[in-house]
Amino acid sequence: MEKKDSIKERIKEANAKAVAAMFAAQPVWVDMAKAGDVIPGMKKNTLLHAGPPQEYKHMCGPQRGAAWGCLIFEGYAKDAEEAHRMLEAGEFEFAPAHDHDAVAGAAQVVSYSQPVIIVENQTNQKRYYSHVKEDTFVALRYGSHGEHTIKKLRWLAEVVSPAFSKLLRKMGGINCKDIIAKSLFMGDEGHNRNQAETCLFLQAIMPAALESDLSREEIRELAWLLQHDENFFLYQVMTSCKAMLDAGKEVEYSSIVTTMARNGTEFGIKVSGLGDRWFTAPAPKVKGLYFPGFTEEDACPDLGDSCITETAGLGGFAMAASPAIVHFGTATGVGGSVSDAINYTKEMYEITEAENPSYQIAYLDFRGCPTGIDIIKVLDTGIQPIINTSISPKKPGRSQAGAGLVRAPMECFKKAFEAFVDRYQIAYPHLASNPGPLPGAGRASFWGSGKRRKGE
Amino acid sequence: MEKKDSIKERIKEANAKAVAAMFAAQPVWVDMAKAGDVIPGMKKNTLLHAGPPQEYKHMCGPQRGAAWGCLIFEGYAKDAEEAHRMLEAGEFEFAPAHDHDAVAGAAQVVSYSQPVIIVENQTNQKRYYSHVKEDTFVALRYGSHGEHTIKKLRWLAEVVSPAFSKLLRKMGGINCKDIIAKSLFMGDEGHNRNQAETCLFLQAIMPAALESDLSREEIRELAWLLQHDENFFLYQVMTSCKAMLDAGKEVEYSSIVTTMARNGTEFGIKVSGLGDRWFTAPAPKVKGLYFPGFTEEDACPDLGDSCITETAGLGGFAMAASPAIVHFGTATGVGGSVSDAINYTKEMYEITEAENPSYQIAYLDFRGCPTGIDIIKVLDTGIQPIINTSISPKKPGRSQAGAGLVRAPMECFKKAFEAFVDRYQIAYPHLASNPGPLPGAGRASFWGSGKRRKGE
Incomplete structure (x- = not known):
């Protein structure tokens, strides 16, 4: 087993490398x-x-x-x-x-x-x-x-x-x-x-x-x-987001998420340092605005690869750039208030590695979009990635049901983290004896910063 | 001379009528x-x-x-x-x-x-x-x-x-x-x-x-x-703003501005209840960002009819819709900070009659653009209309010099107000004996609200 400081340094370098490759992409x-x-x-x-x-x-x-x-x-x-x-x-x-x-x-x-x-x-x-x-x-x-x-x-x-x-x-x-x-x-x-x-x-x-x-x-x-x-x-x-994220995949020791995607029954993620393996959990329901004729009852659970945009720092992560999105004009409105939209972006800085120098948000004084979801930060803070998304109908043969907001399930990040500590033989005492509690769920964070999880 | 409450009511009605006609325009x-x-x-x-x-x-x-x-x-x-x-x-x-x-x-x-x-x-x-x-x-x-x-x-x-x-x-x-x-x-x-x-x-x-x-x-x-x-x-x-504002012109008793325009030496305004008469003052200098080869020395004073957009609630009045405008990309950047841009819009609500139901600012929770500059509110508050504008070169034969921000001169509003109280025989004691001080410059506003002027 490696010493914690050394492993921390390795992960830090790996994450910086993964995100740098993503930012260098020219789709x-x-x-x-x-x-x-x-x-x-x-x-x-x-x-x-x-x-x-x-x-x-x-x-x-x-x-x-x-x-x-x-x-x-x-x-x-x-x-x-x-x-x-x-x-x-x-x-x-x-x-x-x-x-x-x-x-x-x-x-x-x-x-x-x-x-x-x-x-x-x-x-x-x-x-x-x-x-x-x-x-x-x-x-x-x-x-x-x-x-x-x-x-x-x-x-x-x-x-x-x-x-x-x-x-x-x-x-x-x-x-x-x-x-x-x-x-x-x-x-x-x-x-x-x-x-x-x-x-x-x-x-x-x-x-x-x-x-x-x-x-x-x-x-x-x-x-x-x-x-x-x-x-x-x-x-x-x-597809541009896929190209960008793929540039940062398979970096040894990187805890950065390279894929989030849903198939209507399961939500899955992939992590740079864990290769092509999927970590899944049941797909959640989307909270949103429904078109006439549709209710939450008619909605399929969260579905589609479109949250590749959030994985790349856009979509729900960039909502502060798009205050009009909360309104329901054509298919784009996802509900909530303008201040919610802005706060989602601000919150996502807590769980991401970097700010994209090319994709900036003018309302946040040209701050770069929060990019590179770090599974360790997700678990340390308890903040789940926010996704804004269209809603599919449950029954085949109907049209789009609505649009709304959903959080990536914590379970995916927990499973990925377990695989991560196992893969890199990281000494994490809680996990060995008791894989139940989330890192950070106790008194101190994984890195010992003492940062509390959301809602504690 | 009419009683103040009665005249106040008449002006209120006239202003509502002028702005309603503006909002009804379909350019x-x-x-x-x-x-x-x-x-x-x-x-x-x-x-x-x-x-x-x-x-x-x-x-x-x-x-x-x-x-x-x-x-x-x-x-x-x-x-x-x-x-x-x-x-x-x-x-x-x-x-x-x-x-x-x-x-x-x-x-x-x-x-x-x-x-x-x-x-x-x-x-x-x-x-x-x-x-x-x-x-x-x-x-x-x-x-x-x-x-x-x-x-x-x-x-x-x-x-x-x-x-x-x-x-x-x-x-x-x-x-x-x-x-x-x-x-x-x-x-x-x-x-x-x-x-x-x-x-x-x-x-x-x-x-x-x-x-x-x-x-x-x-x-x-x-x-x-x-x-x-x-x-x-x-x-x-x-041209659309001109069409909109013209719909509200020549409404008896209305103190709403229907035109702001500059010719490079003078800034002039027109007021709905005062017909086609111009009220002018020397054109101010624009504070702004200059293209390479230009300095403030090379700039012509404020110039052009483009501030018809501000008169109609757009431009400087709608900057909260346009945070990216503070940056200098191509010819559009006018300088300042994003919070300045947002505050300009907020400030303009103080001197305008209404909020445009068709032109909304998502970032301000879909509030309508501040529209219908009221000369009485300008004088009462001491807030001068904000204009964002391109900067012309002083010498003929050169290209655009830059872009920036400028305030409409208070002198225009003062002259218009003097004509307004004269035209409608409004009892305003200060003016008769001493045309110098601005209404609202004293202890109480024109309407006796006690509202202080900016900077007092």
């Missing part, structure tokens, strides 16, 4: 392509879902609905019932999108022929993937799988994706970091408000599109898409 | 045309300038430079010297843009053949006018009159204006109130940050442009303009 949206052509390890029968690993038999309603939609879209099944039988028969392999360098929003399931965004971290040339935002409310990512949804997916695959691909290749890509940074001065927090990002992207591409060999009709389709979905840019942001 | 950008074809009373030798009335011989440098540019652009003069001789000879008639239902930004002078924006208040069908933003730094509105500027003006007249005209007519206009309202949740304050407005406008028009009979080249020119001047929409905002 650029470089292309779009068919998922099966670009996502590593993707086979014709692969279905990528949000969150930690999930089997079809335990899958929440909207994720099932999305999987049915995939089989219909791919031409394997003619309807939901047939798709359900094929999935029950085990003819398809489910895997977390995260384990294939990808992200999937809400209940989205990504199949072989779906068009995907490709974001490259130009600092290390690694590429990351996501489906594209297909509609505002009625969409595969909320479990819709009707004719409207399948038709929209085809339009994205056949019209939108080739057009964006041509344009992005011509332009040499669009730097998402620049767009996100600017949008934080324009009321976006990157998870539920992406309005400035969507506009800024449109502004960035239009002259080049008109100078390219894209047809007028193709450009019109893109302009229409970027007008009708004001939060279109969300998945480019999520 | 819509409906068209572009040649100034001479649409601005009322515009003759071939008319030159419209910013601020209160001005003669050529007293004109500040940049306004002279802009007037020279007008004569070159119109083909009357081959260069600045010839233009100067013609202007000295009195061959042209100067008039305030404001007195022709128009606004002119900074040192801009509007001549017969210039293209102008047309904004209609669709509540009363009245139309208002402004030149279009021609460039970011080197522009007629800062006194530039070289080949670059003349060429840019021609491009605006021959390419941009006809294209926007066709598009706006096809679309039935673009509602500026909606764009401004939305932009206040996106970090704009409408005077020095118009980035969200510019993007939102682009987003609103692009599909329609691509469906119109505009040529691909015409659309490309518009997209290029809206990409290269991120604050393009400023003059649409100013």
